[in-house]
Amino acid sequence: MSLLVDVKKRFPNFDLEVDFEAGNETLGFLGASGSGKSLTLRCIAGLETPDEGVIIVEGMTFFDSKKGINLSPQQRKTALLFQNYMLFPNLTVAENIAAGIPLATPKDVVHDLVEKQLILFGLQGFGKRYPIRLSGGQQQRVALARMLAATPKILMLDEPFSALDSHLKSALEQDMLDLFERFDGSILYVSHDIDEAFHFCDRIAVIDHGSLKELAATKDILSSPSTLATLKVSGVKNISPARRISERQVEATAWGLTLFCQREVPADVAYIGVRASYLRRANGEDHNVFDMQVYRSSDSRFERTVMLSPVLESPDNGTWSSGGNRESKPSLARIQWKVDKLAVSEAGLPVKGDVVRLFIPPEHIYLVTR
Incomplete structure (x- = not known):
C-alpha cells in the first residue's frame, strides 16, 4: 500500500478517528458537511496535527505520535487542491505553477516543468496572465497544473467542483480524468455528491461524525450499502x-x-x-x-x-x-x-x-x- 492512515484528533464537540489504507487508486471520501472528510486530508497534508496515530506515504513516515515524528507540510510533498483553488493573485499563471516546485530546483528545470504543464492543460499563451483574468475553468486548470509540477507523493482534492456551474463542471471532469491517469500513486477525493464520486473513484470511504463507517468498491457502495450513513450519502x-x-x-x-x-x-x-x-x-x-x-x-x-x-x-x-x-x-x-x-x-x-x-x-x- 502507498498510503497508511490511522489517526485520532479530538475537539471539544467533535472527534476524528479514521483508519484506512490506499494503493495506486482514487479513493473517495463521501459524507455530509462537517463529517470529517476535509479534516482527514488536512491531517495528511500537515495542516492539522492529530493527537495520536500514524501517517505513512510511499514508505515515508509523515506523522507518528509514538516516535515523535511530524514532518512539515513542505517536507511531506503532498498536493491539496481546495474548493477555491488557492491561486496567488499577485503571481502570473507560470509563477503560480512554479510555486510548488522546490526552491533549490535549477531555473531551466523549473521553466521546462512549467512549460510542460501549460501544454498538458491547454494553457499555452496564458503563462503571463494573472488569475483575475482567467475564467473559473482556467483557474482550476492552473491549480491542477501546479499540483503535478510539484511532483507530489499523493494528490488530494477537496470538492474541486463545488463552485462550478454544471456546464463547466462537465467540461472540466475530462481534465480531472486526464490528471488522474497521469499520476502514479494514491489520489484522495473528497465529495458529498455520490454521482461525482462514482465518476472518479475506485473505492469510497463513508465518513460520518468523524468516523469511517464503510470502505468498499464504488459499485458495492451503491449496490450493497451496509450502514445507515451509507444509505444516506449514496442517495x-x-x-x-x-x-x-x-x-x-x-x-x-x-x-x-x-x-x-x-x-x-x-x-x-x-x-x-x-x-x-x-x-x-x-x-x-x-x-x-x-x-x-x-x-x-x-x-x-x-x-x-x-x-x-x-x-x-x-x-x-x-x-x-x-x-x-x-x-x-x-x-x-x-x-x-x-x-x-x-x-x-x-x-x-x-x-x-x-x-x-x-x-x-x-x-x-x-x-x-x-
Missing part, C-alpha cells in the same frame, strides 16, 4: 427503521408496511432502504404492492419527483402493518418516487390527489444493521 431517499418479522419479511415501521425481501432479513436489522428510482407501478406482482396517494409532485428536466402517503386499506397482494379505512395516514412517513418523464406520457404522470398502486421490488430493498 437512498426512502429510509425507515425496520423490524424483522420472519426470514424474508421485514416491517418498515415509519411507513407502516410489511415487505417481502429477496435476501434473508438479519436478526438485528435496524433500517430498510429503497431508492426512489426503483419503485414502479404494479403490474400483477404477488408481493409488495400498495396503494399510495400522491401528496405532492415536482418536476426537473427529465424526472418527476412524487411524494406518496400510504393508504390505510391493504390491496389484495400487499401487507400493511395496520388496517383501517381507505385514506392516507398523516402520521406515516412519506415515500419518494422518481418517475422517468421520457418513459411516461404526460397523461400518465402522477399528480397530486391520485391514488397509485405501487410495487416495491424485493431485490432492490437494502437492509442494514447499523
